[in-house]
Amino acid sequence: MEYLKHRGESLPFIGIGTYRLGDDAHKAAAETRAFKSAIDDFGMTLIDTAELYGYGNSERFIGTVLKDYEREKLFIVDKILPENAKENRYEACCRQSLARLGVNVIDLYLLHWDSSVDLQNMVNQMEALVEKGLIRHWGVSNFDIHDMKALFRCKNGEKCFCNQILYNLRSRGAEYDLIPWCNAHDVAVMAYSPIGHNAAMRKELIDHPLVVETARKEQKTPDSLLLSFVIQSRNIITIFKTADVEHLKHNMQNVFAPISAEDMQALSQQFKAPSCAVPLETI
Numbered sequence: 001m002e003y004l005k006h007r008g009e010s011l012p013f014i015g016i017g018t019y020r021l022g023d024d025a026h027k028a029a030a031e032t033r034a035f036k037s038a039i040d041d042f043g044m045t046l047i048d049t050a051e052l053y054g055y056g057n058s059e060r061f062i063g064t065v066l067k068d069y070e071r072e073k074l075f076i077v078d079k080i081l082p083e084n085a086k087e088n089r090y091e092a093c094c095r096q097s098l099a100r101l102g103v104n105v106i107d108l109y110l111l112h113w114d115s116s117v118d119l120q121n122m123v124n125q126m127e128a129l130v131e132k133g134l135i136r137h138w139g140v141s142n143f144d145i146h147d148m149k150a151l152f153r154c155k156n157g158e159k160c161f162c163n164q165i166l167y168n169l170r171s172r173g174a175e176y177d178l179i180p181w182c183n184a185h186d187v188a189v190m191a192y193s194p195i196g197h198n199a200a201m202r203k204e205l206i207d208h209p210l211v212v213e214t215a216r217k218e219q220k221t222p223d224s225l226l227l228s229f230v231i232q233s234r235n236i237i238t239i240f241k242t243a244d245v246e247h248l249k250h251n252m253q254n255v256f257a258p259i260s261a262e263d264m265q266a267l268s269q270q271f272k273a274p275s276c277a278v279p280l281e282t283i
């Protein structure tokens with residue numbers, strides 16, 4: 001594993017996404033195998049979840065598996081729903097998430113989306129959770145550049161640790177302004193859905209002849225090429241979800257070898273970076 005040093009933390013460049021994990025009891029054994037292999041065999045010690053995922057199922061699943069691990073070796077990211085933030089339920093929701101996870105502290109707590117939440121109140125509430133020792137850092141998700149600027153106008157807004165956003169070879173809008181802005185303001189960027197979120201979106205990418213050919217040249221699989229693309233600059237970390245040990249191995253094949261400049265250029269000709277500001281895509 002390689003790590004991003006950010007505000008005193010060492011964050012693995014590739015962590016575990018958990019959307020839909022824990023939803024189906026019949027899949028629990030396979031999901032557990034994949035989850036443990038991600039940590040044990042690949043060092044994917046950053047785990048991303050949300051109270052939204054299966055309305056607590058993902059957190060409960062993680063809580064069950066994490067009993068076998070030393071808590072300090074893991075970095076747990078969780079998210080509060082905007083509707084709960086709007087009702088000022090920060091502490092209650094955080095405590096419920098902690099109980100489902102079976103841990104005492106969340107490493108990074110994000111507002112899942114929606115910048116129409118009262119941002120100054122969000123900062124105050126998040127800072128209060130830090131003071132109480134319930135979370136270690138806070139951040140946001142799906143915030144576009146104007147949302148980030150509004151957040152930074154709030155008192156203590158600059159304490160935002162991270163912005164988790166949609167970013168992959170097909171969705172590169174954030175490269176134009178948001179990612180440079182976050183880099184300049186010391187806000188970590190965490191890319192979600194790096195390999196396409198669902199079967200249709202993934203297929204569109206991994207079956208593309210250029211992706212297939214470039215993966216072959218770079219001795220990667222199409223999926224590991226997509227992950228390599230996201231972390232190529234080494235200033236973005238990412239999370240992907242799999243419930244399958246074989247998918248995990250396939251995705252991690254040669255993933256940290258940088259893509260050659262020539263192949264990056266060819267990919268960029270086909271999957272263009274934006275030449276003007278575009279709204280942040282979300283799922």
Ligand SMILES: NC(=O)c1ccc[n+]([C@@H]2O[C@H](COP(=O)([O-])OP(=O)(O)OC[C@H]3O[C@@H](n4cnc5c(N)ncnc54)[C@H](OP(=O)(O)O)[C@@H]3O)[C@@H](O)[C@H]2O)c1
Pocket residue numbers: 016017018019020048049112113141142164165191192193194195196197198199202223239240241242243244246247248250251283
């Ligand atoms: N902040 C937000 O608003 C937000 C939004 C979306 C996601 N997220 C987070 O980001 C994480 C990752 O994003 P994501 O889950 O949307 O998308 P993703 O990780 O890009 O893709 C996951 C999908 O790809 C499949 N897959 C992965 N490797 C595969 C392989 N080698 N062969 C076949 N299928 C494969 C998975 O199915 P299998 O399980 O069968 O492998 C799953 O259906 C989420 O789990 C969640 O934690 C955050």
